[in-house]
Amino acid sequence: MPVIRLTAFFKDDDGHGWSETHDKDGGGTITSLTTFIQNFNELMKTFRRPLLGGDGFYIGCRGSYPTASGAIAGDNIELDPPMRGPQTALGQTVNMDAAEVAVKMRWRNDASTAHSDVYIRGMWRQVIDAGVLDFTDPLGEEWKRRADLYAQQLTQNNYGWQGTNPNTTSRGDVTGYTANGDGTVTFNVTVKNGIALPAAGTKVTVKFARINSSKSILNRVFVCNVEAGGAALTTTEKVTPSDFETNGTYIATLKSFIPYAALTYYKLARRKTGRPYGVAPGRLAKQILH
Numbered sequence: 001m002p003v004i005r006l007t008a009f010f011k012d013d014d015g016h017g018w019s020e021t022h023d024k025d026g027g028g029t030i031t032s033l034t035t036f037i038q039n040f041n042e043l044m045k046t047f048r049r050p051l052l053g054g055d056g057f058y059i060g061c062r063g064s065y066p067t068a069s070g071a072i073a074g075d076n077i078e079l080d081p082p083m084r085g086p087q088t089a090l091g092q093t094v095n096m097d098a099a100e101v102a103v104k105m106r107w108r109n110d111a112s113t114a115h116s117d118v119y120i121r122g123m124w125r126q127v128i129d130a131g132v133l134d135f136t137d138p139l140g141e142e143w144k145r146r147a148d149l150y151a152q153q154l155t156q157n158n159y160g161w162q163g164t165n166p167n168t169t170s171r172g173d174v175t176g177y178t179a180n181g182d183g184t185v186t187f188n189v190t191v192k193n194g195i196a197l198p199a200a201g202t203k204v205t206v207k208f209a210r211i212n213s214s215k216s217i218l219n220r221v222f223v224c225n226v227e228a229g230g231a232a233l234t235t236t237e238k239v240t241p242s243d244f245e246t247n248g249t250y251i252a253t254l255k256s257f258i259p260y261a262a263l264t265y266y267k268l269a270r271r272k273t274g275r276p277y278g279v280a281p282g283r284l285a286k287q288i289l290h
Contacts, residue, residue, distance in 0.1 A: 002026040002065040003162045003257045004033070006040045008048065009059040009277035010122055011082070016099035017059075017276030018121050020048070022159040025257045026065060033075045037063040041077045043157065047150040051143065052085025053096030056122035059277055078278060085122065089142055097125040103133065104269040105151065107161070110261040116161040119271045120147065133268050144266070151263045160259035168256055170195045174211055174248040177218065183238030185218065189231060189250055197252055200228040203236065204252045211248030217241055219248065 004024045011017045024036060041061050049058045059082045064074035086094060102119040109115070126139040135144040172192040177185050187208070191197070198204060206224045218241050224233040233250070 002030055002067075004030070004036050004063055004065045005162075006036065006061060006063050006159075008040070008044045008061045010052070011057050011059055011276035012096055012099050012122065013055045013057075014099070015276065016273040018099065018271070018273045019277065020118065020120070022118070022154060023162050023257060024159055025259070030065060030073075033063040033065075033073065037061060037075055037077055039157070043153060045083060047146075047153050049083055050086055050146050051120060051150065052122040053094050053124050054085055054087030056085040056096050057082035058085075089124070090138055092126075092139060094124040094126065094139065096122050097128055099273045100270050101128070102269045102271045103127070103147070104267045105147070106264045106267070107260045108262055108264050109258050111166075113166045114163055114258055115264070116163060116258070116260075119269060121271060121273070128268065131268070133266060135266075147266070148263075151260075155260045155262070158259050160257055162255050163258050164253050165256040165258055168195065168254040169193075170197050170250075170252040170254075172250060174208060174250050176244050177211075177241065179241060180234070183240070184235045185239055185241055186227065186232050186234040187218075187224070187250065189233060191230075197226045197230045197233070198254065200226050200230070202226045204233075204254060206233055207251045207253070209249050209251075210246075212242065212245045214248075216248070224252075 004026050005021060006024055007019050007021045009019050040063065044058055044061060060076060060078040062074060062076045064072055067073050088094060099121060102121045103123055105118045105120060107116050107118065124139060124143050126137060127133060127143050134140045170191055173190045174187050175190055176188040179185055203223055203225055205221060207221045209219050211218050217239065222235045224235050227234060
């Protein structure tokens, strides 16, 4: 079940560019990205663009996902001309604060066991007072009303992020290991949290700790293959460990789609900007090979 990455692109009139990403569960076999991109584009135009200042622009969006063969399928919508943010609100001019200033939106899942941050840049300068967010001023209150509406749409339309899902992450003990002839290491493991390792042959990222009283070279992150029976993990890279002495622990992390369940808070933050999407780098001088 592929997860589709949907990215919106923005710029200001001073040459700064930035992006904002939300994920979507593909729901099975994907034959076309068209519907996903069109719906995301309408969401950005209708609910995200009103959060921009008058000197900020929505450029377009991109959708992509990894195929079964390992390739990346992707498609874009690029607006020509870009859509400018509102220039006035409540009868006042609304321009952006500095492009790197952002409002951090902290999202959580249903069980409050996972969270993700979304950074809203291009915000109105009137939203900030004395270095903190001010939603009590009429313009600040209006911006927050629009931001809440945007957040509501993201939740209702089942957007989210791809992250470590506690419901699919296996944890347990390392009870031994064997150094194989090809230089890899096979760990014997016992599941402790009731979540089994994935099917045999699956590659999974595993963090090992506390092996040999935390003094083993194996106390690190490895990509491992799950062995038949679900009680052993074999590293994909070569490593030379010392003899096994004491048990350790493992965490086998599987990423999956996590839908936004609730917006927990807003906080003032900063994020670097770059070159606007679609703008090619400058022409390089001719190089002489010698």
